[in-house]
Every structure is written in structure tokens, then in C-alpha cells.
Amino acid sequence: MYDEDNRGQFHFSPRSGWMNDPNGLLHYRGTYHFYFQHAPDSLVWDTMHWGHATSPDLVHWQQQANALEPATHPGDLWSGGGVVDGRNTSGLKDGDHDPILVFSGTQGVRMFYSLDGGMTFSAYDEGRIIAQPSGQESRDPKVVWHEPSQTWAMVVWSNDNGNGADFFVSPDLRTWERTSRYVTDWFFECPDFTPMPLDGEVVWVLRDARGSYVVGDFDGREFRTDWTEPRTITANPGGAAGHYYAAQSFDNMPDGRVVTMAWQGLNHGKVWTGNASFPVQQRLVATPDGPRVFSEPVDELASLRQSTTTRGPELLETQLEPLAGTTYELEATFDLSEASTGSFTFRLRSTREVTYDIGAGLLDGVPVPPAADGSLTIRLLVDRGQLAVFAADGAYYACYNIDFTADDSIELTTTVPLPLKSLTLHQLASIW
The missing domain is CATH 2.60.120.560 (Exo-inulinase; domain 1)
Structure with missing residues (x-):
């Protein structure tokens, strides 16, 4: 089934069914984990699961059993991020493996945790909402470690007073305080929030599903930028189900690289719909027009x-x-x-x-x-x-x-x- 005439030969696509946004991308003990929005029994968007694929090198992928399923994991299993809790700040460690935590949910964030290296997940506290964004609609939590404050930060899209991002902070990944909001019309869905070096300092890149981004500072509680307009990661930005959407960066990279993958929604065959973009490694470069994100294929x-x-x-x-x-x-x-x-x-x-x-x-x-x-x-x-x-x-x-x-x-x-x-x-x- 992987040899259909139009199925990508070095771009990941699911064995069967629908896929869209990348979710919870992370590296753990020599294995890259690529979770993704998945409707395993449909060729169009349907009840969301989290599909799962693993790779030793970001290039060769093997699909695994679904990581999250609506029959056993509560809430809307829409897009979200994931982290490796190598410091055991959550206190969930039980055995040899570090806790791996992923976050999902609409109109409230839920957490799921794995103690077997990211293969299976349990709902934390029976799936209760652990963070409540503002606005009537919210989704797509992304979590990242903030080294200066030694705390976790979460960014979630919501529609409170227009499009924007709610920021939360937590010492333990279980209890979250909403600390600030960044409001701007261009920002919609699937945030990615990444620290990147620039001229010897660390700055933060905030981007949305279309790949629009701004560069600014983050003190662990509030994101600030003097940019009035965003730039775009790709030269051909578009909407959902298009050529490039909902890119997310990997957590816990062993070499410090920023590596992202996106959803490409226009490729399909007899038994599958959608593929992932080939992973790119990204860096922030000072240019005469200001800092810009440069992208190249991963060395692998x-x-x-x-x-x-x-x-x-x-x-x-x-x-x-x-x-x-x-x-x-x-x-x-x-x-x-x-x-x-x-x-x-x-x-x-x-x-x-x-x-x-x-x-x-x-x-x-x-x-x-x-x-x-x-x-x-x-x-x-x-x-x-x-x-x-x-x-x-x-x-x-x-x-x-x-x-x-x-x-x-x-x-x-x-x-x-x-x-x-x-x-x-x-x-x-x-x-x-």
C-alpha cells in the first residue's frame, strides 16, 4: 500500500485513514516520536485520535498503535504539544522511564502521561481540565521549558477579544496559572513557541498554524515583541488542508536543533489522505531587515x-x-x-x-x-x-x-x- 503512484516515498503518511496536524513531537532515548491528528477509518476529517509514528533518524518512520483514542481518553483529542519531563517536575515517574506528557483538548486543556517511553498514555486525574484559557473557543496547547525561571510555559490559542494566545506557567506540569495574553488578528490556531539563539542571546519565536511568526522576548510570564506585522516560514503560506499548515517543533532534541514538521493536506490515495512535510532544521538569522527564520532539510x-x-x-x-x-x-x-x-x-x-x-x-x-x-x-x-x-x-x-x-x-x-x-x-x- 506504500507504493501507490502518488504516495510520497520519503514523506510520512498514514498506512490508512486521514491525517492532519502534527502533535506532541519529541525525542526520547534515541527515538523520535511523531504524533498526529488521525481519523483511522475515514478519508476525511472525522472523530480525532492521536496517531503515532516513531523514527531513529527523523527520516525512516514506522507507524505504531494509536496513542490517544476517544474510547479511552476523555475530551476532544484535538491538536496539542508534548514534553519529556526529564526533571520529574510532575512527580509522575514510576519506573525507569521519564514521564512523557502530552496536552490536548478544546475549551480547556487536558493532560495525558506515558510511563513506557511514549507508547501508551493514561489520562491525568481522570481527564479533568488543568488549564482554562480565556474566550469561548480555545485549543492547541503547546508546552515548553523556560530555562531562566526553571518553569514550564504553555501557550494556547483562544478567541478572547479576537485571535490571540493565552500564556500559562507551571512548576510541575499539573497546576497552571494564566499569566498573560498576546492579542493580534493574524494569530490563529496551532501555536508553536520556540527559544532560538540570535547574536549570542536567546529570543523567542511565536508562530501560528499558517507559519506566520514574530520574534520577541519572554520572561517566563509574558511574551513581548515590537513587531507590528508577522513574517512567514514558507514563501507560500496558506490555510488548513493546504500545502503547509500547523507545523510544530520537536521537544527534547539531543543536539539543540530546532526541527519542525507540518501537515500537507492535498496528497491522497485510495486508502489514505494527507502527509507530513519533510522535517526541516531552522535557525534564526540576523538580516538587514531584522531577524528571520531560515529553513533547510535535516542533515539526516x-x-x-x-x-x-x-x-x-x-x-x-x-x-x-x-x-x-x-x-x-x-x-x-x-x-x-x-x-x-x-x-x-x-x-x-x-x-x-x-x-x-x-x-x-x-x-x-x-x-x-x-x-x-x-x-x-x-x-x-x-x-x-x-x-x-x-x-x-x-x-x-x-x-x-x-x-x-x-x-x-x-x-x-x-x-x-x-x-x-x-x-x-x-x-x-x-x-x-
Whole structure:
């Protein structure tokens, strides 16, 4: 069933049924846990469960039994976050494993805990509400450790006086105090809240389901930012069930990386609907326009590389000798230092074009200037139903579901002679 023509071969999708938002992403003792919104017996959104998949490397995923089920876990099992309580602040530890706690619920937050490494969960205190957000509607709790205050923080979307985020604080993950609210029209659903280094200091990135984000300070009780408008993680932001939605970062990463995965809702087959985006590692970079989140594929992608083709350096006159592939990674670096007009285009499987306008400095219509030396690198991840585009060391990131044809052609054309410094094509193996 994993070999349907349009099922991604290195993007996770459920064996069967519907999936949407990533939930409770975390790392524990060498295993990455990816929980997700799941309707196992439906091809459309239905009664929510928490599906579960595990991986040793963020790339090869194995689906496990559902982690949360409505028959045994109370409340609406909608989106939420998860943490590893390695300090046992909750006092729930009983045995060798650290407690793993996940949070869910609408119009009130409920907690579920695991004492077997994240495989099975029990409802805390019979599923009572442990945190009550403001407003008539609320959902999608995300929990993170705040190192300076040695406490836990929770952010929850709610509609009190418009869209916004309620902030809570807790010493033990069981008792929560609501401390502040950040109100802004753009902020809707599925918050992610992440500390990230910038110029030797730690700042906080608050983002919503569409990938809109602002950068600010968090003192353990209140989030503040001087940004008046958000930026977006991807160059193609959209809504639910689109190309990229509800990205969440992993908790308890062993190497300190910020790694996120999102829901892509436009890929489906005979027995399944939806897939996860390929995981990206993110960093905050100081730019002339202010701090920006840069995104690149996780380094573990290299484990999928099979045969490799290289080209360059050479002068690209009009068209590169055709290449072929259906699931692959392609990276090309161009020298634009002497070029002032024209464009070059990748045409992928006779279905999708990716174009850079040299004179305007636009990649598919988005400003992406070359590096100081005039070079520009573009990196493509192409799967059976997915396309990710990266450029300029991760300053540009776009994430798509694409209904590719069966054609395996890869074409690179230019309207002006252009130095191609290098091109590398890696055919990628299936994770299944």
C-alpha cells in the first residue's frame, strides 16, 4: 500500500485513514516520536485520535498503535504539544522511564502521561481540565521549558477579544496559572513557541498554524515583541488542508536543533489522505531587515541518497543535457555576478516549473538576492506528490503538494548564457 503512484516515498503518511496536524513531537532515548491528528477509518476529517509514528533518524518512520483514542481518553483529542519531563517536575515517574506528557483538548486543556517511553498514555486525574484559557473557543496547547525561571510555559490559542494566545506557567506540569495574553488578528490556531539563539542571546519565536511568526522576548510570564506585522516560514503560506499548515517543533532534541514538521493536506490515495512535510532544521538569522527564520532539510536526508550525478562547472547556453528522476534531491549553484537580465527555469516531471528572474532577483515571484559573491544556490526535494524548494542558505523555503505526472524528466533551461558552478542530483531511496 506504500507504493501507490502518488504516495510520497520519503514523506510520512498514514498506512490508512486521514491525517492532519502534527502533535506532541519529541525525542526520547534515541527515538523520535511523531504524533498526529488521525481519523483511522475515514478519508476525511472525522472523530480525532492521536496517531503515532516513531523514527531513529527523523527520516525512516514506522507507524505504531494509536496513542490517544476517544474510547479511552476523555475530551476532544484535538491538536496539542508534548514534553519529556526529564526533571520529574510532575512527580509522575514510576519506573525507569521519564514521564512523557502530552496536552490536548478544546475549551480547556487536558493532560495525558506515558510511563513506557511514549507508547501508551493514561489520562491525568481522570481527564479533568488543568488549564482554562480565556474566550469561548480555545485549543492547541503547546508546552515548553523556560530555562531562566526553571518553569514550564504553555501557550494556547483562544478567541478572547479576537485571535490571540493565552500564556500559562507551571512548576510541575499539573497546576497552571494564566499569566498573560498576546492579542493580534493574524494569530490563529496551532501555536508553536520556540527559544532560538540570535547574536549570542536567546529570543523567542511565536508562530501560528499558517507559519506566520514574530520574534520577541519572554520572561517566563509574558511574551513581548515590537513587531507590528508577522513574517512567514514558507514563501507560500496558506490555510488548513493546504500545502503547509500547523507545523510544530520537536521537544527534547539531543543536539539543540530546532526541527519542525507540518501537515500537507492535498496528497491522497485510495486508502489514505494527507502527509507530513519533510522535517526541516531552522535557525534564526540576523538580516538587514531584522531577524528571520531560515529553513533547510535535516542533515539526516543524506541517509536516503543512492546514485549521484554531478555536472559543472560549465557555461549553460540554453539547456542542460536532460536528467531524470522521480524521487530525488537536486542542488544547483549559479554564478550571477555578470548577469543582469534573463531567467533560468527548472521544469520538473513535465508538471511544475521553478523559475528565477535574474534582473528582478525573484524566485517564483519572491525576492531572493544572490550572495555577496554573486552566487545563488537552489535546492529541490522532489517526491511523488511533494515539492520543497530551498534557496540562499535557507532564507527561502516553499513547501507544496504537487500532482506530478508519471514523467521522470528534469529540465534546466536559461534565457541567457549562465555559468553553472555545480549541479548535484541524488536519487533518493524510499523510507518504506
